[in-house]
Amino acid sequence: METFLPPVENPNSLIMKLVYYFTRRQFGKVMTPLKVHSVRLPAAFGMFYGKISELDKKLELPVETVMLIRQQVARINVCLFCMDIGRYFGIQKAGLSEAKFDALDQYNTSPLFSDGERAALNYVTELTKDKKVNPDTFTRMARYYSERQICEIVWLVASEHVYNITNIGLNIHSDMLCDISKKFQNG
Numbered sequence: 001m002e003t004f005l006p007p008v009e010n011p012n013s014l015i016m017k018l019v020y021y022f023t024r025r026q027f028g029k030v031m032t033p034l035k036v037h038s039v040r041l042p043a044a045f046g047m048f049y050g051k052i053s054e055l056d057k058k059l060e061l062p063v064e065t066v067m068l069i070r071q072q073v074a075r076i077n078v079c080l081f082c083m084d085i086g087r088y089f090g091i092q093k094a095g096l097s098e099a100k101f102d103a104l105d106q107y108n109t110s111p112l113f114s115d116g117e118r119a120a121l122n123y124v125t126e127l128t129k130d131k132k133v134n135p136d137t138f139t140r141m142a143r144y145y146s147e148r149q150i151c152e153i154v155w156l157v158a159s160e161h162v163y164n165i166t167n168i169g170l171n172i173h174s175d176m177l178c179d180i181s182k183k184f185q186n187g
Helices: 014-027 032-036 043-056 063-077 080-093 098-102 115-130 135-142 147-169 180-186
Strands: none
Touching: 014 032, 014 043, 043 147, 063 080, 063 098, 063 115, 063 147, 080 098, 080 147, 115 135, 115 147, 135 147
16 A cells, blocks of 8 residues: 655655664664655654653553553554554564564453553553543553553553554555564454
């Protein structure tokens, strides 16, 4: 599927040329959101996206929980790019369990997930799908997480939506880092 706006292969700005260079070096290619979205906006927008990643490093939640929450939001929103890159970073860079990512759609019954993770994923699922949360769902989650961690969970859902809606709105799909689109189509 083609993106709604054509990818810009050769950016004009020096900053974007550098961004393209470093992402090509890291991933072997320039990520599609950079070529379709970021290249068309002032650099401050790209810095905002970078700030989200920097802020994630300040979270108290375990990295695995962060990655699972982001992945769940991306799955619900059907953002194939976000599912792909989230899986890539989770498995390739953070060393998380591929089996756990594969079982995410069965988190309520899979023995791979703790009760706390289930409570957080129930909350995240409800918030993402319904844009509201049942007080009982919140109370169950609050048994496992501090007030700060609860706020971090809300942050993760909100900031993941920014990524998802940007990609969905421009018809940006998987960059095939983990070949997630085949898993999504077959599952």
